[in-house]
Amino acid sequence: MTLENRRLLRDAFGTFMTGVTIVTTMDDAGMPIGFTANSFSSVSLDPALLLVSIAKTSSNYARFLAAKGFAVNILAEDQKEVSNTFARPSEDRFAAVNWQAGPHGAPILAGVAAWFDCSTHQVIDAGDHAILIGRVEGFDASGQSGLGYYRGSYFTPAQAGAALASGPAVVVSALIEQEGRVLLQDDGRGGLTLPTARVGAKGATATLQALIEAAGVTAVPGFIYSVYEDVAASQQHIAFLCPSTSGTPSKGGFVELAPNGFDDVTDPAMRIMLERLAEEARVGDYGIYFGNQNVGRVAPVTTKT
Structure with a gap:
């Protein structure tokens, strides 16, 4: 195989x-x-x-x-x-x-x-x-x-009940990039994932900042890199590109941004997003993805800040 x-x-x-x-x-x-x-x-x-x-x-x-x-x-x-x-x-x-x-x-x-x-x-x-x-x-x-x-994520009966009551969950991921590498963490099943959390009552900005702080590196929230609806998981997923200048992560480690370097990322949509980031980082031309976990479009942005 x-x-x-x-x-x-x-x-x-x-x-x-x-x-x-x-x-x-x-x-x-x-x-x-x-x-x-x-x-x-x-x-x-x-x-x-x-x-x-x-x-x-x-x-x-x-x-x-x-x-x-x-x-x-x-x-x-x-x-x-x-x-x-x-x-x-x-x-x-x-x-x-x-x-x-x-x-x-x-x-x-x-x-x-x-x-x-x-x-x-x-x-x-x-x-x-x-x-x-x-x-x-x-x-x-x-x-x-x-x-x-x-599909590479935990769920609980309590979480499922809340999702049924409130509709699709909003999930935030931090694409923490440092010197041509991106931070990945254990997903708990022998694979890898981005720092990710469900948005709570404090909102997406606070959730993203908490992910960065928990990672233990110096990074700043950047632009939205991807917005997509994961229909199968009933989640709205937002990924932020967060440039990092220094620091050794307290959880996980940095992985080189290479087009074929993310085989251990268990979530297919996240893996495709990382492969796109690797290619865009190589040429210095970034875009924002809009769609669902299977199909969408990429709108170009001029620069990465």
Whole structure:
């Protein structure tokens, strides 16, 4: 499969709405390890079986295959930061969360919507992943709503309810550009995204400024670079080009503006926007996009300030 087809396939997979889980175990040295996953499914009630998949490229791959079991922690809707903690590289992800050993010994995270502590029932080779089938040895559900994931973004039942009540959400992204590079951050699913937030009661300007401050770099809000309606996500998306003069980001890192350098950006519309920015930065001729996530037009602007 070509690189382009793999990207299209990942986007197609992303149209399936899932929950977000943290899969955990104890390695042979007695250290807790874990990763974020949405490749979770129930398998059987009798016997009680479930499955989750792990990439063979994962640093945890060998240790999970050697472990006697694992736990699946279904995150609650207020645990997006827990998901991000386990999705990004870290020497000790468990230092930032409360947890305890489950009845079969795997780490159970505090505050989750549900957890399942499993013995390893079977491991199935599956291309560039392995499927871990676990036999449920203990479980519990808190009654909380779970954290959702769709097309590269989190969603929650509360957020969905508010969106239904108030119409399409307005989302702001910061295109923080510094010396021919743009700032990208973990999207919580092993991919990349721009600093992005939903506009709250304080408005788009305050939301954009908060994104810049959270990024930890010196940048100024510039002109609107793209305005488009994401019909599938019921969002109005506004991206601002924000020149940065200095600073090392506190979250994420700068990526070179190259036409083919954004394959890890999971949102297709955002990826196309970044590819356009790379080309326009190369020639020094910028435009503003108006449309939806699939089709629109670019109105030229004279200079970038």
